[in-house]
Amino acid sequence: MRTVLLSMLISLLVIILFSVAYCIFRQRLGRTVNEYEENLEKLRLDLYSLNRLVYIPKQDIPSGTVLTRDMFDIVEMKLNIPQAEFIDETDMGKVNMIYLPAGTPVLKMTVADEKLPDDLRELEFNMFLVQSNQKKGDFVDVRIVFPNGENYIVLSKKKIVDIIPEENTIRLWLDETEIHNISSAIIDAYIHPGTKLYVTKYVMPELQEAAIPFYAANEAVLNLMHKDPNIVEKASDALARELRASLERNLNSVAAENIGRVSSGVSEEMSKSKKIIQPTENSDSDTNTYTNHENSEETEFYN
Numbered sequence: 676m677r678t679v680l681l682s683m684l685i686s687l688l689v690i691i692l693f694s695v696a697y698c699i700f701r702q703r704l705g706r707t708v709n710e711y712e713e714n715l716e717k718l719r720l721d722l723y724s725l726n727r728l729v730y731i732p733k734q735d736i737p738s739g740t741v742l743t744r745d746m747f748d749i750v751e752m753k754l755n756i757p758q759a760e761f762i763d764e765t766d767m768g769k770v771n772m773i774y775l776p777a778g779t780p781v782l783k784m785t786v787a788d789e790k791l792p793d794d795l796r797e798l799e800f801n802m803f804l805v806q807s808n809q810k811k812g813d814f815v816d817v818r819i820v821f822p823n824g825e826n827y828i829v830l831s832k833k834k835i836v837d838i839i840p841e842e843n844t845i846r847l848w849l850d851e852t853e854i855h856n857i858s859s860a861i862i863d864a865y866i867h868p869g870t871k872l873y874v875t876k877y878v879m880p881e882l883q884e885a886a887i888p889f890y891a892a893n894e895a896v897l898n899l900m901h902k903d904p905n906i907v908e909k910a911s912d913a914l915a916r917e918l919r920a921s922l923e924r925n926l927n928s929v930a931a932e933n934i935g936r937v938s939s940g941v942s943e944e945m946s947k948s949k950k951i952i953q954p955t956e957n958s959d960s961d962t963n964t965y966t967n968h969e970n971s972e973e974t975e976f977y978n
């Protein structure tokens with residue numbers, strides 16, 4: 676009887692312990708499931724909160740370009756950057772301060788408000804000395820150097836709107852003050868023989884500040900401009916003709932020099948070829964002589 680009661684007591688105790696353990700397990704499991712679901716929901720919210728509508732350039736955009744809607748695709752991306760940091764429709768018409776590669780989201784910090792001045796005009800120049808590696812979109816200074824070595828900046832950090840290298844022609848956007856300064860510089864170069872106008876390129880325009888122009892037209896130039904309104908056109912034509920003549924002289928001298936080098940090289944190669952051919956001909960002659968001698972001996976033997 677005692678054994679039966681002991682067995683029942685032990686069984687009851689085991690059941691109670693198992694029930695308690697199961698209740699504890701269920702509580703902990705429920706708490707874990709709740710925490711997991713809360714974390715999962717938080718991750719969903721976080722992931723959704725990373726959705727950004729961004730403007731992606733269809734093609735590379737050089738710095739200093741006025742942005743328009745047709746330059747971009749609008750794409751939804753997951754990025755850990757606030758939406759307000761990216762450009763939107765309100766930024767169209769602004770100018771990008773740095774180079775924008777295709778396929779990269781554009782941030783607001785890379786663009787700036789820049790209203791085009793009313794007196795901005797596009798001008799074409801063919802009297803500047805232009806570097807051989809310059810291309811459309813480069814930022815340049817236009818400088819003037821006098822025969823005595825004095826060197827001044829006339830125009831600072833101007834973007835080459837277009838360039839025709841074979842015609843030594845570039846196009847720039849200038850305001851009224853800049854037009855006045857470059858006109859004065861052209862006349863200065865015209866009335867002072869040996870004076871040159873040339874263009875220098877910025878290495879990293881995104882990081883380099885514009886130089887400060889420090890050329891000022893002298894009184895004689897201003898008086899000449901006042902007396903003859905057509906003097907700028909005359910000076911431009913004269914400088915362009917002078918520059919073209921200089922280029923042609925250089926091309927002719929280079930061509931003559933190259934012709935001399937080619938002639939010299941051909942003569943040298945012909946001389947080397949003759950030296951190589953002569954021993955070969957002598958060897959062939961000796962071989963023929965030896966062969967003829969053998970043939971005569973064989974004829975005598977058979978006879």
